Amino acid sequence: MSQRLADKVSVITGSTSGLGAATARRFAAEGARVVVSGRSAERGEKVVDEIRKGGGDAIFLACDLGDEASVKGLIERAVAHYGRIDNLIANAAATATMGGEKNAGILEMDNALLEQSISTNVRGLLWLLKHALPALVAAAKPAERKTSSIVAIGTSGTRNGTPRMPIYFSTKAPVEVMVRSLAAEFGGRGVRVNCVSAGLVETDSRCGR
Numbered sequence: 235m236s237q238r239l240a241d242k243v244s245v246i247t248g249s250t251s252g253l254g255a256a257t258a259r260r261f262a263a264e265g266a267r268v269v270v271s272g273r274s275a276e277r278g279e280k281v282v283d284e285i286r287k288g289g290g291d292a293i294f295l296a297c298d299l300g301d302e303a304s305v306k307g308l309i310e311r312a313v314a315h316y317g318r319i320d321n322l323i324a325n326a327a328a329t330a331t332m333g334g335e336k337n338a339g340i341l342e343m344d345n346a347l348l349e350q351s352i353s354t355n356v357r358g359l360l361w362l363l364k365h366a367l368p369a370l371v372a373a374a375k376p377a378e379r380k381t382s383s384i385v386a387i388g389t390s391g392t393r394n395g396t397p398r399m400p401i402y403f404s405t406k407a408p409v410e411v412m413v414r415s416l417a418a419e420f421g422g423r424g425v426r427v428n429c430v431s432a433g434l435v436e437t438d439s440r441c442g443r
């Protein structure tokens with residue numbers, strides 16, 4: 235592997251499964267020091283074990299995006315362990331197939347799932363960006379052309395008019411808005427902020443889109 239991310243400290247939320255776990259494995263293979271994160275310690279430690287067996291550097295730090303203290307703690311513990319944060323991959327989400335049929339049409343909308351999706355995909359993401367940005371600004375040295383970065387994972391489905399997805403799409407669409415706003419505010423301070431608007435990816439998980 236080309237080591238394009240050699241020594242970069244990369245926090246990847248939602249890396250206990252699916253796209254986040256694949257990103258964690260790839261980042262580690264490219265030389266990054268990876269913080270694997272999510273609520274499930276069992277699945278997170280499994281990803282860390284795989285990375286270490288392959289010669290990579292990773293730790294698991296639990297975080298629930300529904301709890302601001304937990305989000306703040308993730309960033310503080312990542313900085314305490316690795317000394318800084320160079321990259322944040324904001325990937326964790328309450329996904330399209332979470333809740334099964336409850337995550338379907340507007341007429342079947344389930345309020346508990348609605349609250350969980352807003353809490354994770356909107357409020358929790360904003361908390362994550364709020365608490366990570368000071369560390370990312372500190373890691374960047376624009377005068378030396380050294381940048382840090384945020385990549386937030388959105389979904390291309392928000393632009394397609396797919397039926398029966400009101401909860402998921404209306405809580406994922408704000409990702410692009412947040413990214414534009416933060417890129418305008420923090421780009422000049424050396425933090426690149428972008429969104430990967432993913433299409434359908436088959437994973438082991440529950441996320442259909």
Ligand SMILES: NC(=O)c1ccc[n+]([C@@H]2O[C@H](COP(=O)([O-])OP(=O)(O)OC[C@H]3O[C@@H](n4cnc5c(N)ncnc54)[C@H](OP(=O)(O)O)[C@@H]3O)[C@@H](O)[C@H]2O)c1
Nearest residue numbers: 248250252253272273274298299326327432435439441443
């Ligand atoms: N797969 C697709 O087709 C597709 C398409 C477009 C966009 N996306 C986006 O890609 C990202 C990953 O999706 P995926 O398909 O890989 O789904 P996934 O396997 O279900 O992964 C979701 C991740 O988010 C974490 N998570 C969920 N709620 C959380 C919370 N409250 N606090 C902290 N972590 C939480 C989960 O970890 P724990 O359970 O351990 O907390 C899990 O690691 C999502 O942002 C999704 O919207 C996926």
